[in-house]
Amino acid sequence: MFRNSFLMKVKLLVVAFSLFGMNGKAQEHQVVKVTNETFKVLKDVSNSALADGEVLLSLTTHQDLGWIDEIEKCVVMRDTQWITPFLQRLSDEAAFEMDVEQASIMREYITRHPDKKEEIVQRLKEGRMLVGATHNQPYEEMYFSESLARQFYLGKLWLKNEFEGYNATSYYNSDVPGRSLQMPQLLAKAGVENMFISRHGRGVFDWKSPDGSSVTSYSPGHYIDFYNVLGKEDDEAIKELGKQALYWTTEYDYIPGEKAVMPAVLNFEFIWDPKPVHNLDPFMKLWNNLATVENEDGERLEVSIPKIKFSTLDKFFDQMRQGTKELPSIMGERPNVWVYIHGPSHHWALDHSRKADVLLPAAEKFAMADVLVSKSYANYPVDLFAQAWESKIYPDHGWGGKGGQSTDDIFLARFADAHAKAQYLLDNSLNSLASKVATDQGKGVPVVVFNSLSWERTSPVQISMQFDAETARSVRLFSKSGAEIPVQLSQVVQRKDGYLKSAELCFVASNVPSIGYETYYAQFSDEPLNQPALTFNPAFENDFFEAQLADGGLSSLLDKQLNKELVDDQFFKAGEIFTTKSEGNGAGEFFEVQQVSMDGFDKTGNYPTAWELVADGPVYTSFRYRQPIRNAVAELQITFYNNVKKVDFDVELKNWDGTMFREYRMALPLKMDDGKVAYEVPFGVVEVGKDEMTGIAGNGYETPCKELHPRGIENWINASGTGFGVTLSSSVVGMDYVDPTGKNLPGTILQPILLASRRSCHGEGNDYHQTGDHRYSFSITSHQPGWENGFRFGKESNEALFAVVAPEKYRHAPLPERGSFLSIDQDNIVVTAMKKAENEDGMVVRCYNLDGQQTTAKLKLWEAFDTVYETNLIEENKAKLKGNRSGTVKLDLGKYEIKTIKLK
Incomplete structure (x- = not known):
């Protein structure tokens, strides 16, 4: 998804075997003239640990499902311009090897060419072909916990089942400048050891999760790196690759006696200028045959440099771990710089996605409960669940692009399909159980x-x-x-x-x-229905809150139990809808999130608000207004519940006219100085300023990670300080907490991003107008400080x-x-899955520990099982656990651990 305009060529790159058969510019034993600078670089390399080492070259193409064109056109390109000719070269050349970034590409290919399956199995067994372990390359924060875990079910597990036990050990996510907190643990638990990323400082390092698990990661800086080397003139290309060799020998401590290796990944896109790719074989021949060089002063040097050889990425990782003394490490969330691309720019699609994120695991839980009650797996809808999950995680990181409206419509349709199937599956199981x-x-x-x-x-x-x-x-x-x-x-x-x-x-x-x-x-x-007359009063009170309704929203919300005023109304009211300028792209060649500006600012509180009392009864009281605002009409309904400490904010943007580069948010201004913000992520919680990776990501991304905003959240965000905490559940993924006005407003302002009419960064890409009506739901509660006191509310409300x-x-x-079909006795343990086991009869339960302390928990089941296993993420048995005839299983979970068990 590389965005620079000089690469946006109309000409398509045909990567056929013939393109790699060009004659090199240097013959064996030829003296090659180089510049003085290149001469010195080669001299230094010849005296380095890599002198007798190897450059392990992984050859692949970077693939969004679409982006360079409509998805089906890309499917054809992947077949005819890449997989088929590369398979032919694997057949013709014993030294040739190749990588495929993700499993979905193989699913496409064998659908088109079922006759090629046996050949692919052979190449995988030979170790000359690698396929990435996930279904695709996702925005990791775009999904809830189970959806992210299922990337490995439809990736690694599918590959293992489909290709005679192939064990995928590498994860490619080449493009996305973001990393979710617990992704390294998910990779490790799935048996995935390696991760290729880019848009990150160059290097190899262990990326850790808070539980201590890690995955060895490699970033070339940008995945275009080796392509750029091949695009240079010979001397410049030799010098650049030599400098990279010196980087590796300087930054990494190779073990004497072990083969020293450095990586190179040619990860190109079909629309790029093909000349550098055509230059691969000639440059390999030139580099590998360098024996004597002569500088501008006539001085000659017998060089000893690492030979380039085709490889798969896992071979580089294996040798790097074996051949170096210690790898540096990174731990923490890297907030996604491209957070605007999915939720804010594609609200309808992500609304379906987030609803399916909730409903699909719920449907599995109750379908499994129905199995337990009926004592039969015969009616568990395996195929329909498989279809639903495939739709749920089908959309990747390639929204928009050329033909982007088609791609976006397909992504929307797949999320809507997952949502509809999840609802159908859930309804069937609930009706069966209720009966x-x-x-x-x-x-x-x-x-x-x-x-x-x-x-x-x-x-x-x-x-x-x-x-x-x-x-x-x-x-x-x-x-x-x-x-x-x-x-x-x-x-x-x-x-x-x-x-x-x-x-x-x-x-x-x-x-x-x-x-x-x-x-x-x-x-x-x-008895006649009691329907009292509804008379509006701007002051409201129940057992939990005292509230004051004002222009735009709540000017006051007093927590009566804590005796704390929650709202700072100096500029915004609670629930107020506002709009700003939002010029930019969802994703692109920029190094920090493109921020909003106050150009054309408007808010509902700029106008006299005509509140209505629309419901008042023993369960809840609701107030509503409708207010024209710049380019749209905003409707807000605030509901106070009388028996639970909960306030709902239901928002509708109506008659939105699709004007480009506008953004809408809801404000929740808290009377809270120096509030500590935390939010839910897949299988965990990020505390802002604490749980991000330290410092900057590098390679141009110079903003400290802890300062990046907005963020992508799962169900909820929390702010705590000044003697209270507030938890906000959200129907949207995009969330900010930094004052957007430039006025240095006091307090902490939580801001769900409703929509942003940005555009694709592709030169022929589409605008994200999102013209029409949009609906959102948010809920808040207040409590003692600390997200731990609100996280359950945040999940319950969604x-x-x-x-x-x-x-x-x-x-x-x-x-x-x-x-109860399943319960657990520790408050810090959250169950994310209860489902039928893959490929066999049995029940699988997955849970995680929110706490930084080891926890022993008792899992109480509907009935006793004969055998209990701890498994990896994709349900492969690891160890047998003890159960008992009363249906109780003891689980030991380490700090922040994700654990999966199978019961039979």
């Missing part, structure tokens, strides 16, 4: 509420009900023991006689078990309780009215 609950029709219409999270929780539930004629004027709700539960009706449709036709019911379900369910009963009543109304009960329903 197995021994409900009591004498208590009323059963409402079975399900909790997909791994702790007992109390949260609002929203259900829809349809009513037969003359059955109910109002509805009451009761627990299974007969205690009445406050319920509130909305969107009520009544018949002329006053009887209900349909309504939405909201109530708070209390203490719903971990990955389990609780049963309630709705009773129909002939992962709602599910409910089944009036299930068709089995005649011999085996389940009690309340139950």
Whole structure:
């Protein structure tokens, strides 16, 4: 996805065998004349540890799924201009080797050429062909925990199953200038030892996760590096490669007696000028045959330099680990500089993605629970889950580009497909389980509420009900023991006689078990529906908060329990929608996130706000306004819950006209000096200023990583300080916390990024207008300082309780009215997966430790299993664990550890 305009050639690069057969410019034993500077470089190399070493050249092409053109055109190019001719060269030349960055390319290729599968297996077994261990090259922060883990299921595990046990040990993510905190641990747990990255300072180093696991990583600076060497005139190319050899001997301590190696990766794109690629074989011949050089003064030198040989990337890593005394290390998150490319620039697509991130693991949990109850795997929808997960992680880092609207539409369609399949799978499992609950029709219409999270929780539930004629004027709700539960009706449709036709019911379900369910009963009543007159008052109070509504949002929100004012209203109100100029690209050749400016600034608080009281009842109270704002109409609905400490901010941007280079955000200005900010990432939490990699990334990226913003978050962001903390759950991935106004405003301002109308950096790329209506949801709570006090709320608000109304009960329903299919006894352990094992009958559970301390936890299961194994990330057995007949498994988790177990 290299962006410099001088490379944007119309001419396509045809990488065929014939292009590598050109005659070299130097013959054996020829004296080569070089400049004095090149002479000195070669002299130094000849006296270095690499004099008798090797340059291990990995040859591949960098692939976005699209970007250089529409996806299907790129599929054809990958076939005809790369894989097929390279396979031919592997057949013709025993010394030739090649890398393929990702597994999805092989999936494409064998779909087009099933007859080539046996040949590919042979080359993989020979070790002359390498395929990367992930399905594609993702934005790691774009996905929730399980979606990122499934990159290795559809990558490494698929490759192993498809190509006779091929073990992929290297991860290519050539383009993206960002690294998620726990990615090294995911790689290590999947048995992936090596990582190729770029847009990062040159070098080989161990990139560590907080648990201490690591992956050996190599960055050439930019993946164009060796291509640029080949693009130089002979003397300049020799000098540059010689300088790189000196870098390796200076920076790394080679072990005497071990073969010294240095890397070179020719990782090119089809649209680049083909001349440097054509020069590969001639330059290799020139370099490898250098024996005597003569400088400008007539001085001659017999040189001894490392020979270039074709290799696969894993061979370089193996020898580098073996042949050097110690590798430097990096630990921490590298915030993605291209964070604008996905969520802000493609809101509709990422909205589907994030919903599927929640629903697919939930669907797996309850499909597995149904297996446990029915004692049969026969109805577990293996194929449909596989299709859903493939759609879920199909989009890669190549949004936009040439033909970018087509690519973006395909990415949107795949995320929407994953979302729809996840909802379908979840509904089927919930309905099946609810039908197995021994409900009591004498208590009323059963409402079975399900909790997909791994702790007992109390949260609002929203259900829809349809009513037969003359059955109910109002509805009451009761627990299974007969205690009445406050319920509130909305969107009520009544018949002329006053009887209900349909309504939405909201109530708070209390203490719903971990990955389990609780049963309630709705009773129909002939009592008239209580619909009090709604009178707006800008002051609101319940047991948790006192609030003041003002122009644009809340000017005050007092936590009554903590006696703390949460809102600093000097410039923004809480929930206020504002717009700024947002000129830039989502991704491109820039070295820090392109920031917004105040040009054309507007906010809803610039106008008198016509608030309405739209709901007021025993469960919640809601206020709403609609306000034209620059280029759009903003709608905000704020909902206060009376029985849980929760405030919802539901935002709609309507009539958005798609004007380019505008951005919309919601403001949450906190009365908090020096607030400490933390946010959820896959399998962990990043504390800003603490958990980023130290210093700068290098290779032009000179902003300290801890200063990069906005960030990409999973479910929530937290700010803590001045005696309180606030946790904000978010439907969007892009989140900022730095004052955008340049006014040096006090406090901490959390800002979900609603959308940004930026454009593709490709010269023929598309604009990201996103014209139309957009909907968002956010929730907040306040608590004692520390993200630990709010993380459960942050996940709960994005992962709602599910409910089944009036299930068709089995005649011999085996389940009690309340139950848990899986629970864990430690608050710092989060379960992300409970699913059928891959390729066999059995249950897999994955969890992680949020804490920096080792934890022993007890996993309580629905039933006992005969055998329990600890596995790697892709479910391959590592060690047998002890279980017991009561269905309890003891788990020892190290600090910040991700652990996967299999039960049979």
